Amino acid sequence: MSDLSKTPSFLDYAPAPESTSILHLKKSYGLFIDGEFVKGHGAPFLTISPSSEQKIAEIANANSRDVDVAVAAARKAYDRTWSRMSGADRGKYLFRIARLVQERARELAVAESLDNGKPIKESRDVDVPLVAAWFFYYAGWADKLDYAGLGPNPKALGVAAQVIPWNFPLLMLAWKVAPALAAGNTVVIKPAETTSLSAMIFAEILQQADLPAGVVNIITGAGDTGEALVNHPDVNKVAFTGSTAVGRAIAKSTAGSGKKLTLELGGKAANIVFDDAPIDQAIEGIVNGIFFNQGHVCCAGSRLLVQENVHDEVVDRLKSRLGTLRLGDPLDKNTDIGAINSREQLDRVRELSDIGEAEGAVRWSAPCVIPDKGFWFAPTIFTNVSTSSRIARDEIFGPVLAVLTFRTPGEAIAKANNTPYGLSAGIWSDKGSKILAVADKLRAGVIWANTFNRFDPASPFGGYKESGFGREGGRHGLAAYLESAGWGSGK
Amino acid sequence: MGFGQMTRLTVPKTYKLYIGGKFPRSESGRTYEVVSKKGVFLANVALASRKDARDAVVAARGAQPGWSAATAYNRGQVLYRIAELLEGRREQFVEELIATEGASKAVAAKQVDTAIDAWVWYAGWADKYVQVAGNGNPVSGPYFNLSTPEPTGVVAIVAPQASSSLLGLVSVIAPAILSGNTVVVIANHAAPLAAVSLAEVLATSDVPGGVVNILTGSPSEIAPWLAGHADVNAIDLAGAEALDWVDLMVTAADTLKRVLPPEAGVPAPSLERIVALTETKTVWHTKSLI
Numbered sequence: 001m002s003d004l005s006k007t008p009s010f011l012d013y014a015p016a017p018e019s020t021s022i023l024h025l026k027k028s029y030g031l032f033i034d035g036e037f038v039k040g041h042g043a044p045f046l047t048i049s050p051s052s053e054q055k056i057a058e059i060a061n062a063n064s065r066d067v068d069v070a071v072a073a074a075r076k077a078y079d080r081t082w083s084r085m086s087g088a089d090r091g092k093y094l095f096r097i098a099r100l101v102q103e104r105a106r107e108l109a110v111a112e113s114l115d116n117g118k119p120i121k122e123s124r125d126v127d128v129p130l131v132a133a134w135f136f137y138y139a140g141w142a143d144k145l146d147y148a149g150l151g152p153n154p155k156a157l158g159v160a161a162q163v164i165p166w167n168f169p170l171l172m173l174a175w176k177v178a179p180a181l182a183a184g185n186t187v188v189i190k191p192a193e194t195t196s197l198s199a200m201i202f203a204e205i206l207q208q209a210d211l212p213a214g215v216v217n218i219i220t221g222a223g224d225t226g227e228a229l230v231n232h233p234d235v236n237k238v239a240f241t242g243s244t245a246v247g248r249a250i251a252k253s254t255a256g257s258g259k260k261l262t263l264e265l266g267g268k269a270a271n272i273v274f275d276d277a278p279i280d281q282a283i284e285g286i287v288n289g290i291f292f293n294q295g296h297v298c299c300a301g302s303r304l305l306v307q308e309n310v311h312d313e314v315v316d317r318l319k320s321r322l323g324t325l326r327l328g329d330p331l332d333k334n335t336d337i338g339a340i341n342s343r344e345q346l347d348r349v350r351e352l353s354d355i356g357e358a359e360g361a362v363r364w365s366a367p368c369v370i371p372d373k374g375f376w377f378a379p380t381i382f383t384n385v386s387t388s389s390r391i392a393r394d395e396i397f398g399p400v401l402a403v404l405t406f407r408t409p410g411e412a413i414a415k416a417n418n419t420p421y422g423l424s425a426g427i428w429s430d431k432g433s434k435i436l437a438v439a440d441k442l443r444a445g446v447i448w449a450n451t452f453n454r455f456d457p458a459s460p461f462g463g464y465k466e467s468g469f470g471r472e473g474g475r476h477g478l479a480a481y482l483e484s485a486g487w488g489s490g491k
Numbered sequence: 492m493g494f495g496q497m498t499r500l501t502v503p504k505t506y507k508l509y510i511g512g513k514f515p516r517s518e519s520g521r522t523y524e525v526v527s528k529k530g531v532f533l534a535n536v537a538l539a540s541r542k543d544a545r546d547a548v549v550a551a552r553g554a555q556p557g558w559s560a561a562t563a564y565n566r567g568q569v570l571y572r573i574a575e576l577l578e579g580r581r582e583q584f585v586e587e588l589i590a591t592e593g594a595s596k597a598v599a600a601k602q603v604d605t606a607i608d609a610w611v612w613y614a615g616w617a618d619k620y621v622q623v624a625g626n627g628n629p630v631s632g633p634y635f636n637l638s639t640p641e642p643t644g645v646v647a648i649v650a651p652q653a654s655s656s657l658l659g660l661v662s663v664i665a666p667a668i669l670s671g672n673t674v675v676v677i678a679n680h681a682a683p684l685a686a687v688s689l690a691e692v693l694a695t696s697d698v699p700g701g702v703v704n705i706l707t708g709s710p711s712e713i714a715p716w717l718a719g720h721a722d723v724n725a726i727d728l729a730g731a732e733a734l735d736w737v738d739l740m741v742t743a744a745d746t747l748k749r750v751l752p753p754e755a756g757v758p759a760p761s762l763e764r765i766v767a768l769t770e771t772k773t774v775w776h777t778k779s780l781i
Binding site: 460 | 623624626628629630631632634636638643644724736737740741743744745746747749763770771772773774775776777
């Protein structure tokens with residue numbers, strides 16, 4: 001907050017909070033099954049705002065009986081309605097949903113920032129517009145499956161079980177639901193325990209769109225609900241985004257079941273800055289890479305690999321840039337850094353940062369005022385990080401950047417690939433031939449050159465190695481929900 | 492000297508493993524007896540051990556960067572060269588299949604011909620699958636954005652075990668290596684002779700050492716070590732139908748390997764098999780606003 005005794009600098013802003021009056025929240029939310037909100041049979045839980053720790057609403061908790069009912073509703077909808085509907089009509093429902101998301105965009109953005117803690121400028125300008133774009137993109141695929149490159153007449157899989165994380169609650173829902181429906185599947189989806197709110201508003205949108213009952217079922221709950229869902233015997237497809245540990249457990253429990261599986265797991269992306277990079281843009285890219293969404297991004301550029309001769313300059317400019325970031329009320333339009341999503345996650349970020357310090361790295365945090373209530377972590381960078389340090393190896397999933405150096409492109413590539421993960425990477429250089437050569441050798445599914453953290457429904461996203469398998473987005477994302485009729489040899 | 496004898500005594504071959512372009516015996520010193528369908532002794536074949544499997548993974552990993560960096564045109568020519576050399580040794584393979592599988596001459600010849608043609612078919616894909624499986628992406632912003640498949644890395648394979656020991660082997664190796672993967676293959680246990688002879692063909696057809704590594708022995712003994720090996724990216728369980736393949740999948744999940752499920756019989760040639768052993772890489776680049 002600005003000190004009135006001093007002359008205000010250009011960095012002092014008056015509060016500009018987005019009003020919550022646009023929300024029409026209920027006191028409690030049920031499970032959305034077969035087109036209706038129904039009671040859950042587990043013990044309900046509260047969803048709170050991570051920036052204030054205030055209760056927002058009570059959320060139903062689905063037990064295994066509720067999971068059975070939801071899967072049965074999805075199966076019935078698949079058999080009787082959705083699998084018999086023309087692709088053109090499926091597409092029209094998806095177009096309707098895209099439009100309804102646009103119409104209620106402001107409301108969804110406010111709900112998302114309130115429940116998740118992300119800055120309103122991100123939920124308003126990134127999350128929600130991409131949600132609408134995702135439905136709009138896949139809507140157009142629904143009647144064009146023959147052209148998806150999977151051979152003639154590819155078939156839907158049936159009932160898709162989908163479990164999504166808390167970092168982009170509604171966007172992850174869109175990534176899962178839009179291609180599944182376009183391909184002709186029905187869905188049971190479980191949002192993360194701490195971020196169910198926007199999915200509940202989305203359920204209202206599905207009612208407004210008059211989507212046939214049971215085509216999308218949204219069940220809320222914690223890990224045990226998700227486990228019951230992915231292991232349900234009447235599920236044909238499992239799609240999960242979340243931690244590598246849970247992804248591994250799902251790969252084990254679904255082994256031999258015949259369920260088609262796609263996993264979008266952790267990452268420890270290298271953001272490589274060469275000495276011939278456009279430094280101003282690189283600084284913005286580094287900041288966006290790791291501090292976007294408080295670093296709660298699986299593809300975050302959490303390892304900065306900077307060429308040794310520009311290390312000091314980059315780190316100095318990075319620190320001065322971080323000094324201008326505003327941390328605070330997620331609903332304030334001026335906020336750059338919102339709240340950490342939960343106390344549990346805050347504890348993890350703190351623990352790994354302490355380990356980084358104990359292992360000899362030098363810690364620097366941006367000088368910002370931490371609010372009294374809520375979960376917060378100041379943007380932090382570590383220099384003098386060794387490749388063996390846990391902050392260089394473990395996914396922190398918070399606003400913490402580990403800075404390492406390299407001398408040659410070969411060393412940069414070796415260090416970038418020195419991780420069991422392989423989700424994303426960044427390259428900063430003004431030399432196109434160098435960028436393309438380095439991009440060829442990086443073992444990562446998404447590579448951003450002179451940019452970072454770009455997402456688009458037309459662009460496949462997904463990892464190598466222990467970052468999972470399968471792609472979301474684009475034609476490839478559609479294939480994850482279809483059974484190929486077989487390309488065959490043509491012999 | 493017996494050179495003038497009427498009936499010549501044959502010179503039998505020692506059937507060994509194929510690892511890193513060399514033909515070692517099993518480090519364990521173990522062999523197993525291979526007999527014809529009629530029970531006649533054919534050979535003592537190397538019984539590969541866990542250590543042999545690990546050595547093969549090291550060889551495959553070592554060969555992977557070079558093989559995947561070879562041009563697609565070059566890899567296509569190398570695969571085609573395999574077909575050429577296989578054609579030249581057609582009679583030898585026919586004899587081995589008759590001996591090990593009890594096939595008629597016509598059936599054995601058909602299998603060898605189909606195997607040769609499979610190499611030719613896959614050779615042609617080397618410089619095309621990227622175009623078919625990849626694409627440019629019309630993203631909403633000033634970015635150049637391209638998705639292309641590339642090899643997943645080191646692939647462990649259980650070759651088909653039920654029949655067609657040569658065709659089964661070719662049908663799993665060719666789709667894996669054409670994109671630039673390197674492989675460790677467990678050959679048909681009961682009929683391994685064609686596999687060792689195929690290794691000789693590979694060794695003389697410009698395939699760099701380590702790109703294909705062939706282990707003879709017991710799939711149930713070796714496969715779990717490969718499924719759990721942290722430096723293996725994918726496992727193709729095509730021939731694992733008779734094994735405890737669910738257990739192998741569970742083991743493979745520890746390192747989140749890509750897993751191809753067991754198949755009944757010999758996998759048909761398909762683009763799907765090629766693509767299943769690749770990763771899609773999407774590269775974004777900014778475009779300046781002019």
